[in-house]
Amino acid sequence: xxEYKNIITIESGKRGGKPCIRGMRITVSDILGWLxxxxxxxEILKDFDELTKEDIYAALSFxxxxxxxxxxxxx
Numbered sequence: 001x002x003e004y005k006n007i008i009t010i011e012s013g014k015r016g017g018k019p020c021i022r023g024m025r026i027t028v029s030d031i032l033g034w035l036x037x038x039x040x041x042x043e044i045l046k047d048f049d050e051l052t053k054e055d056i057y058a059a060l061s062f063x064x065x066x067x068x069x070x071x072x073x074x075x
Contacts, residue, residue, distance in 0.1 A: 004058035004065070019062060021055045031059040 008019045008028065019028045026048065034044050041056050 002054060002057040002061045004062040007055055007058035008062045021051065021059065024050060026051065028059040028062050031056055032063055035060075 007022055009021075009023045010017060010019050011023070014020060014023075015025055015027050020026060021028070021031070031044065031051075035041075035056075039047075041053060044056060045051055045053065
């Protein structure tokens with residue numbers, strides 16, 4: 001899994017405090033939405049040349065980590 005802590009940034013004045021990629025205005029949610037709509041990683045990289053493959057994997061890793069924390073159930 002990609003280490004996302006050096007890639008995902010959160011700034012209160014940028015995109016409403018949503019997690020972004022390397023201080024850009026592209027959010028984790030943007031990337032997840034593009035992938036969910038059927039775009040491939042290669043298509044995203046072609047459309048947004050400022051992104052890297054590592055950025056996309058960092059967004060996925062961040063989302064997976066958040067998902068695991070959100071739905072942790074104790075018995």
